[in-house]
Amino acid sequence: DPHTWLDPEKVAEEAQIIADKLSKIDSKNKETYQKNVKELVAKAKELTKKYQPIFKAAxxxxxxxxxxxxxxxxxxxxxxxxxxxxxxxxxxxxxxxxxxxxxxxxxxxxxxxx
The missing domain is CATH 3.40.50.1980 (Nitrogenase molybdenum iron protein domain)
Structure with missing residues (x-):
């Protein structure tokens, strides 16, 4: 199933891997990659926290x-x-x-x- 973006936590995992790889390839922009992925991971956690109780109560x-x-x-x-x-x-x-x-x-x- 290629639809990994439908799981916020999976998106965060994949984004971290991509940010880490880009940081190695393009070390001068490492800080930007890591800052951006940190924000994405936080948003993904917020989404999971927001939707978990909704789906649980469904x-x-x-x-x-x-x-x-x-x-x-x-x-x-x-x-x-x-x-x-x-x-x-x-x-x-x-x-x-x-x-x-x-x-x-x-x-x-x-x-x-x-």
Whole structure:
């Protein structure tokens, strides 16, 4: 799943790695890279802190998507995702998969499909 930016903490981890690499390659701008990543990490933590209680209090923690683009978000905030077409948005579900999705939607009373 390439959609890592949907998890604020994952974004912070990746940004730190990038800032560290850039700091080595371009040492004269190291201070700027590290200052910027420090701000990004703080904002990511704020987002997690803001949304954690919202998702925790949500009555519906299960959702269906056209493809599995929300894995990192779901894992971070304790949600359950079912993708109709897997990771590829171009992939068509088989009749068997459609039946499984229907059962999943009924079992978890899913009201919205993204």
């Amino acid at each position: 009555k519906q923690k299960t959702f269906v998507t056209q493809h599995t683009a929300f894995s990192y978000l779901a894992k971070r905030f304790g949600l359950t995702q079912l993708g109709i077409a897997g990771i590829s948005p171009e992939q068509e579900p088989s009749p068997r998969q459609l039946t499984e999705i229907e059962e999943f939607v009924k079992q978890y009373k899913v009201k919205t499909i993204f």
